Amino acid sequence: MTVLIVEDDRVLARALAIVLRAHGDEPVVATTGREAISLAAQVDAAAMILDLGLPDMDGFAVIEAVRGWSAMPIVVLSARHEPREKVRALDAGADDYVTKPFDVDELLARLRAATRRRAGETATREVRTASFTVDLAARRVVRDGAEVGVTPTEWRLLEMLAREPGRVVAREDLLASLRGPSVPHRTHYLRVYVQQLRAKLEPVPAEPRHLITVPGVGYRLDL
Missing domain, CATH: 1.10.10.10 (Winged helix-like DNA-binding domain superfamily/Winged helix DNA-binding domain)
Structure with missing residues (x-):
């Protein structure tokens, strides 16, 4: 499946892309919030991995923008550990929240679970x-x-x-x-x-x- 990676740390973004390719997925990388929203509308991605700390806007704004028209599963990957941040992300429309540092296998498992939960859902466009x-x-x-x-x-x-x-x-x-x-x-x-x-x-x-x-x-x- 195609996975949209939204991460401004280019080293981490490349690492995630390599891992996804190794598992048979096709990664697409965005390094800013605006680029993420644009790609989400253009690319038929099956899921999104989203960092909250983006250079041009907060990741919460990306979630809210995409949720306006898409049911794409969104798994937040963030260094923010505070419970209020997790609650806010889930309330905004994220499907799951993984904190950094993270286990790659756990991240992929959560991504697959979120995709299964969203399977068959159609967002109101x-x-x-x-x-x-x-x-x-x-x-x-x-x-x-x-x-x-x-x-x-x-x-x-x-x-x-x-x-x-x-x-x-x-x-x-x-x-x-x-x-x-x-x-x-x-x-x-x-x-x-x-x-x-x-x-x-x-x-x-x-x-x-x-x-x-x-x-x-x-x-x-x-x-």
């Missing part, structure tokens, strides 16, 4: 509401046959809601995902982004049918 469609694989939104332009922050918000339509996503979780230099930790800013999306996607923005506020809790996407 497209979410259709009565008014618009969210294409998670292509990262675009279509309404009335035309693509709707959304900002990166608006897309991230919509993507989180579209992953599990009908489920309420807490404000704190949305803010944690959106937070960056331009996104202060204030619920006011979250309301602004939701209003912007409603203006672009809702038939009647003042009476939303799809981007629903759950007072005191968060938001959900209704189909």
